[in-house]
Amino acid sequence: xxxxxxxxxxxxxxxxxxxxxxxxxxxxxxxxxxxxxxxxxxxxxxxxxxxxxxxxxxxxxxxxxxxxxxxxxxxxxxxxxxxxxxxxxxxxxxxxxxxxxxxxxxxxxxxxxxx
Amino acid sequence: xxxxxxxxxxxxxxxxxxxxxxxxxxxxxxxxxxxxxxxxxxxxxxxxxxxxxxxxxxxxxxxxxxxxxxxxxxxxxxxxxxxxxxxxxxxxxxxxxxxxxxxxxxxxxxx
Numbered sequence: 001x002x003x004x005x006x007x008x009x010x011x012x013x014x015x016x017x018x019x020x021x022x023x024x025x026x027x028x029x030x031x032x033x034x035x036x037x038x039x040x041x042x043x044x045x046x047x048x049x050x051x052x053x054x055x056x057x058x059x060x061x062x063x064x065x066x067x068x069x070x071x072x073x074x075x076x077x078x079x080x081x082x083x084x085x086x087x088x089x090x091x092x093x094x095x096x097x098x099x100x101x102x103x104x105x106x107x108x109x110x111x112x113x114x115x
Numbered sequence: 116x117x118x119x120x121x122x123x124x125x126x127x128x129x130x131x132x133x134x135x136x137x138x139x140x141x142x143x144x145x146x147x148x149x150x151x152x153x154x155x156x157x158x159x160x161x162x163x164x165x166x167x168x169x170x171x172x173x174x175x176x177x178x179x180x181x182x183x184x185x186x187x188x189x190x191x192x193x194x195x196x197x198x199x200x201x202x203x204x205x206x207x208x209x210x211x212x213x214x215x216x217x218x219x220x221x222x223x224x225x226x
Binding site for chain 2: 004040045048056090103104107
């Protein structure tokens, strides 16, 4: 059973297009995240949702819009794609708890290539 | 905000020897320090973590040490095997939801 899954695994598209990446977790976790990993492997958080509510919104262009239809799903929609958006995008989830951070579990990643 | 530095960026170790990766963090409020292993084409996998109420934690060939005073924590892998070759990331928490990651260490085990 896959704990955190993402689709698609690879996404190749042209500049200016709009695309979405989907994420689902079957761990029963309350919190989900989107991370971006650039070509130098640097991992940086983009968004965090807890029970469908936006918790963390780092300085990400507003072309990126996360949507959480329920606490098991967190999708990432990207408008007007640019060359610099090319990266690997990871979804993650954790069991949030008051007063203590919990382990984060990552999906397999979506490699986005903008041409 | 939190800043996590990780060294070395690359590390080559003879099979059977030990490997050590070191990280420092800046925010004294951080209290959770996970380590992730990322194999080629895969997502980061949590391999061990430590909380600030302990100084050391061990799981078979992997151990993590934490020095809160110096704001250092380290990953130790003993009796390295070829399957240990991967990129390793340290991280530190900012509050309960956010992790700040180090820049990664590419570990190569030489058979």
